[in-house]
Amino acid sequence: MRLDLLLYNVQLKLKAQISRSYLGCLWWIIEPIGVISAFYFVFEFLLKRGGPEYTYQLVIGVVIWTWFGATSIQAANSIHGASTLMQQVKVNKLLFPLSDVLELSFKQIFVFLLLLFFLITTKGVQSSWSYIPLLILVQFIFITGISLAFSAIVPFLPDTIYLIHIFMRLWMFCSGVFYTVDSISPSHQFLFLLNPMANLIDQYRTVLITGLAPDWLSLMTILIGSFIIIGFSALAIKHNDQTYPRLSLQ
Amino acid sequence: MNTLSEPLISTRNIGVSYKLTRSIFSTQKYSALRNVSFDIYRGDSLGIVGRNGAGKSTLLRLLAGIISPDSGVIVSNQSTTALLSLQAGFNGELDGRSNAILNGMLLGFTKPQMMRQINNIIEFSELGNAIYKPVKTYSTGMRARLGFAIAVHMNPEVLLVDEILGVGDAEFREKSTAVMKERLGSEQTVVLVSHQANVIKNLCNRAVWIEDGVTKMEGDAKTVVSSYENYIITNPLAKYNQ
Numbered sequence: 268m269r270l271d272l273l274l275y276n277v278q279l280k281l282k283a284q285i286s287r288s289y290l291g292c293l294w295w296i297i298e299p300i301g302v303i304s305a306f307y308f309v310f311e312f313l314l315k316r317g318g319p320e321y322t323y324q325l326v327i328g329v330v331i332w333t334w335f336g337a338t339s340i341q342a343a344n345s346i347h348g349a350s351t352l353m354q355q356v357k358v359n360k361l362l363f364p365l366s367d368v369l370e371l372s373f374k375q376i377f378v379f380l381l382l383l384f385f386l387i388t389t390k391g392v393q394s395s396w397s398y399i400p401l402l403i404l405v406q407f408i409f410i411t412g413i414s415l416a417f418s419a420i421v422p423f424l425p426d427t428i429y430l431i432h433i434f435m436r437l438w439m440f441c442s443g444v445f446y447t448v449d450s451i452s453p454s455h456q457f458l459f460l461l462n463p464m465a466n467l468i469d470q471y472r473t474v475l476i477t478g479l480a481p482d483w484l485s486l487m488t489i490l491i492g493s494f495i496i497i498g499f500s501a502l503a504i505k506h507n508d509q510t511y512p513r514l515s516l517q
Numbered sequence: 518m519n520t521l522s523e524p525l526i527s528t529r530n531i532g533v534s535y536k537l538t539r540s541i542f543s544t545q546k547y548s549a550l551r552n553v554s555f556d557i558y559r560g561d562s563l564g565i566v567g568r569n570g571a572g573k574s575t576l577l578r579l580l581a582g583i584i585s586p587d588s589g590v591i592v593s594n595q596s597t598t599a600l601l602s603l604q605a606g607f608n609g610e611l612d613g614r615s616n617a618i619l620n621g622m623l624l625g626f627t628k629p630q631m632m633r634q635i636n637n638i639i640e641f642s643e644l645g646n647a648i649y650k651p652v653k654t655y656s657t658g659m660r661a662r663l664g665f666a667i668a669v670h671m672n673p674e675v676l677l678v679d680e681i682l683g684v685g686d687a688e689f690r691e692k693s694t695a696v697m698k699e700r701l702g703s704e705q706t707v708v709l710v711s712h713q714a715n716v717i718k719n720l721c722n723r724a725v726w727i728e729d730g731v732t733k734m735e736g737d738a739k740t741v742v743s744s745y746e747n748y749i750i751t752n753p754l755a756k757y758n759q
Contacts, residue, residue, distance in 0.1 A: 271628045279619055283610035286651065352606035356623045357582045357598075509585040512578070517535050 268361050276362060277369045299378040302329060303385055323390065323476050328444035330382050331468050334375045335410050336435055342367040342414030343431050346504070347422045350515030360504050360511055364418035368411050379403065386475060393478040402474060405486050405493075406467050412496035419503045422514045443468055463489045523594060524556035525675065525706055526580060531589035532730070533575050549575040550586075551730035557675070557708060562701035564717030564738055565710045566745045567727035573710045576727065577602075577677045580708060599624045601668035602679035609653030613644055613663050616652050620667050634670050642666035643689065658686055665693050675706045694720075718742045 285291035303326050310322045345363035352358070383396075421427050442464040443451075451459050460466045466489065470481045504511075534548040550572040557563055557580075567573050578584050579591060581600040606623070607616045617638050621631040639648050642662045652660065668676065678697075701707050701720050711717055717724055717738055724741035726734040728748075734741050 269622075272622045275619060275622060275628060279608065279611055279615050282615065283608060287610055352623070354578065354583065355600055355602060355606045358623055509583065512583050513535065517537055 268359055268365065273362060273365055273369070276366045277373065280366060280370045281373065295374045295377045296381065299330070299381050302326075302333075303381065307385075319389070320476065323386065324447050324472055325445060326382065326385065327471050327475055328442075328468050330378055331406070331471050332439055332442060332444045332464065334371065334378070335406065335413070335464060336439060338368055338371040338410050339413045339417055340431065340435060341371060343417035343421050344428055345414075346418045346511055347425055347428075347515070350512070353512040353515065360508060361415070361501060364414045364504075365411070368407075368414050372407055372410070390476075393475070395474045395478045395480060398474045398481050399471075401486070402467065402471055402481060405490050408497070409463055409467070409489055409493040412493040412500065415500035415504065416496055419500050419507070422507075422511050438462075438464065441465065447472065460485065463492065522558060524592075525559050525561070525594055526557040527590075527592040528556075528579070529554050529590050529592075531579065531586040531591060533572070533579065533584065533586055548730055550579075550727075553589075553725075553727060553730070553732045555725045555732060555735045557706060559706055560704045561723055562707045562709065562721040564721035564724040564742070565708065565727060566712070566714055566717055566724060566742060568749070569712060571727045572730045573712075573727060574602075574679060577679050577708065577710055580675070581677055597625055597673040598675040598677055599668060599671050599673035600677045600679065601664060607652045607660065607663075610651055612650055613642070613648040613652055613655070614639065617642075617648075617663060617667050620664075621671060624667075624671055624673070626671065638666045638670050641669065658689070662689055665696075669696055669700070672705070675708065676700070678707060678709045680711055714742045714746050 281292075288294060290297065306326050306329065307322055310325060311319065342364040345367045346353075346360050349360075349363045353360070379399075383399075386392075417431055421431070441459075441462055443459070448456055448459060448465070448469050460469060466482075466485050470485065473479050474481055531550060531553050532548065533550045534546050537545045537547050553572070553576065555563075565573050565576060575584075577600055579586055581598050582593075583600070585591075606620070608619075611619075614635065618628070618631045618635055621634065621638075622628060626634075642648065642665075644659060644662060647655070647659065648663075652663070655663070668678075697707075698720060701709075701722075707721075709717060709721060721738040723736065724734075724738040725732060726741050726745045733748075734744055
């Protein structure tokens with residue numbers, strides 16, 4: 268994969284988005300502010316439920332899941348959606364899913380900054396926050412793996428995009444976005460945490476709120492698993508390099 | 518043309534078929550190319566003639582390495598090819614300049630190379646300030662100007678041109694044809710697809726005639742095009758009556 272092409276493509280994708288709306292890149296901040304304040308308002312002021320801790324858990328769950336969910340779904344369609352371009356140039360098809368991953372991850376930087384700002388103003392800084400870059404890196408690699416895998420499959424059976432939507436919704440409900448691992452019976456917690464996203468969300472909460480270090484074994488396992496998925500997906504995409512342009516004609 | 522040397526690209530009995538999926542239970546096979554063979558030599562200007570649906574665009578995609586054949590072989594001794602067509606993959610939301618740079622990079626050039634070329638490309642396209650406007654606001658002619666300007670500045674070893682001539686206003690048409698003629702007369706290897714037979718006759722030294730996915734004739738451009746024209750007159754709509 269040519270890095271200069273990838274980066275320029277991402278830069279142009281972001282630029283195109285900015286030019287499409289009046290407020291441009293302000294939306295990258297307005298949208299998460301809206302989400303965070305809506306949750307904060309509803310759970311802190313209206314429901315007065317679960318205490319302030321619950322609001323933090325919820326906001327973290329939503330922010331972490333949205334990065335993963337939105338990126339995988341957008342990237343799933345990336346190769347399939349590039350059919351016109353694939354008919355014109357011989358291009359490494361990894362460009363399409365990787366551009367989506369980088370584009371959405373770049374926007375996620377602002378969301379993370381806002382999340383930290385929200386936590387600092389309402390709760391204060393903790394020394395365990397130094398682990399955050401590591402968690403972000405592991406999640407980024409996991410997102411890349413799932414995005415490549417989805418994007419490799421969809422061109423063969425475009426209908427799978429609907430299945431992916433359903434699958435992602437189910438996955439979200441299994442990942443403890445709106446609840447924490449403590450609300451699960453102790454005997455099932457191990458099973459629950461085998462889900463990489465449930466695990467990652469739990470780790471973010473541990474680091475950001477509880478103030479403890481992450482679970483290294485889980486992070487290593489997710490990392491290794493992600494690299495295996497990336498390897499297989501990249502091979503599949505390379506193997507089908509001349510098949511994808513044809514599929515879009517059929 | 519130098520027919521004594523090794524061909525730059527050689528195609529032998531190539532066939533491409535697409536599976537058209539009607540639904541999960543029924544697929545239909547459609548052969549775009551069945552048996553095509555011809556050679557391209559360094560410095561050639563090869564024209565490909567044939568009716569709509571004869572498989573010309575599929576052939577260009579094969580030569581560009583975008584798809585691979587189902588049967589037969591393509592032996593290629595060249596390093597870079599660029600396919601130039603009117604549906605160049607522009608992003609409508611972006612301005613012409615960004616699209617030109619991205620397009621060149623997709624064709625294999627590095628960003629610094631594109632930055633060095635971009636002003637020449639803009640100048641050649643004669644788009645003026647419109648180059649900073651989103652491509653979605655461009656007319657077909659303006660898109661063609663941009664696509665053509667990019668392609669002539671890329672200098673790939675083999676330039677593949679799909680029906681791009683004869684677009685834009687009269688002035689630009691003249692300019693693009695002049696540039697094309699110059700390219701075709703030079704050492705540049707060009708493969709030109711057109712259903713306008715006279716374009717091939719005027720611009721190419723050799724021609725291949727594809728009829729219904731099969732090479733019907735290969736040779737001197739004037740001879741091939743004349744036979745093609747006679748055939749079209751005597752067999753109107755032959756393909757569609759099958």
